[in-house]
Amino acid sequence: MSPDFLFFLEIIVSGLMAGVMYSLVALGFVLIFKASGIFNFAQGVLCLFAALALYDFIAPGGWVDRWFGFTLPVWLGIIMTAGVMVIVAWLIERLVLRYLVNQAPIILFMATIGLAYVLEGMGDILFGSDVKPLDIGLPQGASDYMLDTFGLYVEKLEIVAAFVAAALVAVLAVFFQKTRIGRALRAVADDHQAALSVGISLRTIWVIVWSVAGIVAMVAGIMWGSKSGVQFSLSLIALKALPVLILGGFTSVPGAIIGGLIIGVGEKLAEIYVGPLFGGAIENWFAYMLALAFLLVRPQGLFGEKIIERV
Amino acid sequence: MHENKPIGDVMLSVDNISLSFGGVHALENISFNIREHEIRAIIGPNGAGKSSMLNVINGFYHPQEGTITYKGQTRKQMKPHEAARTGIARTFQNIALFKGMSTLDNIMTGRNTMMKKGVFWQALHLGPALNEELEHREFVENIIDFLEIEHIRKTPVGRLPYGLQKRVELGRALAAQPELLLLDEPMAGMNLEEKEDMCRFILDVNDEFGTTIALIEHDMGVVMDISDRVVVLDYGKKIGDGTPDEVRANQDVIDAYLGVSH
Ligand SMILES: Nc1ncnc2c1ncn2[C@@H]1O[C@H](COP(=O)(O)OP(=O)(O)OP(=O)(O)O)[C@@H](O)[C@H]1O
Ligand SMILES: [Mg+2]
Numbered sequence: 027m028s029p030d031f032l033f034f035l036e037i038i039v040s041g042l043m044a045g046v047m048y049s050l051v052a053l054g055f056v057l058i059f060k061a062s063g064i065f066n067f068a069q070g071v072l073c074l075f076a077a078l079a080l081y082d083f084i085a086p087g088g089w090v091d092r093w094f095g096f097t098l099p100v101w102l103g104i105i106m107t108a109g110v111m112v113i114v115a116w117l118i119e120r121l122v123l124r125y126l127v128n129q130a131p132i133i134l135f136m137a138t139i140g141l142a143y144v145l146e147g148m149g150d151i152l153f154g155s156d157v158k159p160l161d162i163g164l165p166q167g168a169s170d171y172m173l174d175t176f177g178l179y180v181e182k183l184e185i186v187a188a189f190v191a192a193a194l195v196a197v198l199a200v201f202f203q204k205t206r207i208g209r210a211l212r213a214v215a216d217d218h219q220a221a222l223s224v225g226i227s228l229r230t231i232w233v234i235v236w237s238v239a240g241i242v243a244m245v246a247g248i249m250w251g252s253k254s255g256v257q258f259s260l261s262l263i264a265l266k267a268l269p270v271l272i273l274g275g276f277t278s279v280p281g282a283i284i285g286g287l288i289i290g291v292g293e294k295l296a297e298i299y300v301g302p303l304f305g306g307a308i309e310n311w312f313a314y315m316l317a318l319a320f321l322l323v324r325p326q327g328l329f330g331e332k333i334i335e336r337v
Numbered sequence: 338m339h340e341n342k343p344i345g346d347v348m349l350s351v352d353n354i355s356l357s358f359g360g361v362h363a364l365e366n367i368s369f370n371i372r373e374h375e376i377r378a379i380i381g382p383n384g385a386g387k388s389s390m391l392n393v394i395n396g397f398y399h400p401q402e403g404t405i406t407y408k409g410q411t412r413k414q415m416k417p418h419e420a421a422r423t424g425i426a427r428t429f430q431n432i433a434l435f436k437g438m439s440t441l442d443n444i445m446t447g448r449n450t451m452m453k454k455g456v457f458w459q460a461l462h463l464g465p466a467l468n469e470e471l472e473h474r475e476f477v478e479n480i481i482d483f484l485e486i487e488h489i490r491k492t493p494v495g496r497l498p499y500g501l502q503k504r505v506e507l508g509r510a511l512a513a514q515p516e517l518l519l520l521d522e523p524m525a526g527m528n529l530e531e532k533e534d535m536c537r538f539i540l541d542v543n544d545e546f547g548t549t550i551a552l553i554e555h556d557m558g559v560v561m562d563i564s565d566r567v568v569v570l571d572y573g574k575k576i577g578d579g580t581p582d583e584v585r586a587n588q589d590v591i592d593a594y595l596g597v598s599h
Binding site: 204205206209210212213216217219220221222223224225226227 | 445447513
């Protein structure tokens with residue numbers, strides 16, 4: 027293989043890997059949007075919150091360490107964090123969503139902005155705001171295998187992230203397609219009234235959806251935190267999810283995945299091949315340009331349903 | 338037609354129900370009851386308040402005045418998911434199916450209140466949850482046979498023609514094994530053959546399972562043919578109540594239908 031082509035491949039692969047992270051964040055958005063029509067501005071903060079919680083369960087110097095003088099094993103820390111996310115979901119339903127049933131989407135959106143600030147503040151108070159290295163024992167550095175066989179430089183962590191994301195999506199797919207609650211979730215996403223008429227409780231469904239979104243956020247938070255430390259900027263990856271959603275469609279799980287990958291790859295390619303024309307650093311805004319261009323051509327996204335107002 | 342059918346005690350009674358939306362009085366001081374095993378028709382011109390009445394019964398609308406007594410328990414209002422849990426199932430005037438889901442999945446949602454295994458088992462899709470799923474699946478297959486819709490089991494219902502969608506919606510309601518089935522214009526927009534099929538299903542459900550049915554329908558032929566008692570609404574008021582023959586002879590009803598001014 028020519029060095030040029032190899033270089034190109036390397037960009038693609040690293041773009042795909044970065045894209046996996048975007049996909050994970052976007053996935054959380056899609057779940058909540060489908061089930062309740064809420065654009066959850068707090069999704070990024072949920073990632074941060076989960077990563078902070080995990081840090082405090084397992085890291086030396088974290089809460090558990092300071093209070094009890096020992097740290098939890100990683101697996102237990104992850105389960106506990108998942109538990110925390112479920113409690114957060116329950117609280118969100120209990121304290122916020124319950125009172126906003128049947129409100130206009132914009133009001134719900136505003137509520138999630140408020141929620142984002144509350145969670146952020148709580149994270150700050152509970153866990154502190156300094157950058158925390160999150161080490162759950164994931165392999166670091168370049169994969170020798172990829173380097174030796176293909177001559178490609180790929181981070182091990184990114185490969186792990188890709189597998190974890192794939193596994194997560196597979197589990198969610200089974201849950202959604204094959205179980206009563208999965209069916210109930212799809213039913214609620216499709217038609218609230220009909221769902222109520224068969225005895226599905228919207229409140230329960232919302233708690234479940236937000237829990238699932240919280241756990242997806244946790245996975246994204248762990249991956250991202252392992253890569254670049256747990257810090258406030260983690261909550262900003264939510265902003266990257268927006269172009270992903272515009273690309274993939276707000277209601278499509280496959281759309282979130284593929285949209286994330288496209289943005290990941292597109293960003294990297296643009297940075298290398300187009301960047302120099304603009305003097306570099308276009309990675310930061312390229313995704314939004316792409317999304318904007320896409321919006322003009324296909325507003326419902328790659329996989330979203332076409333929205334036709336009934337009159 | 339159902340001389341042999343044992344019509345029982347009062348199962349549901351609504352008393353002095355009033356419901357308004359802003360200035361619109363959708364229902365004014367309405368009282369009537371529904372007896373076990375009967376087919377009770379609710380008729381009236383457009384905008385009379387028929388759908389509103391069903392919505393009050395299953396808890397979508399909360400009336401400002403009046404009470405609802407269902408299976409001996411009196412309440413100011415029902416809650417939809419409580420109604421479902423206590424045996425009330427329904428269909429909608431404007432079909433409300435889960436459009437992206439298959440016929441089978443749509444009808445499976447009707448089993449919702451009967452499936453109990455917790456989130457944990459379901460998340461793992463293991464053991465008890467899996468067995469439960471299979472059990473209910475069998476029940477749903479029987480409904481599919483009964484309604485003669487085997488050929489569309491796997492089809493996303495959004496792609497089905499109108500008549501079949503209505504039938505799937507009935508299937509979803511039946512899956513809950515309801516004691517009280519509310520049907521809002523189950524035959525609207527159907528051709529003659531489809532109507533005859535639907536009539537047959539309704540009568541079979543009533544005869545074979547003893548299900549009590551409240552039925553809104555505009556087709557007078559059908560109403561007079563299959564219902565045991567009829568309540569007539571007009572502009573939110575009750576103007577008639579009785580057997581098909583009594584209602585047919587009621588002067589107020591005749592006037593309402595001929596558009597005599599009030
Ligand atoms: N959700 C609502 N908000 C405001 N007004 C409503 C609502 N639901 C019903 N109404 C009003 O209540 C009145 C009765 O409506 P309803 O749908 O019950 O009539 P209907 O007898 O079912 O008529 P149709 O035969 O056309 O279905 C109408 O004036 C209608 O506009
Ligand atoms: Mg109506």
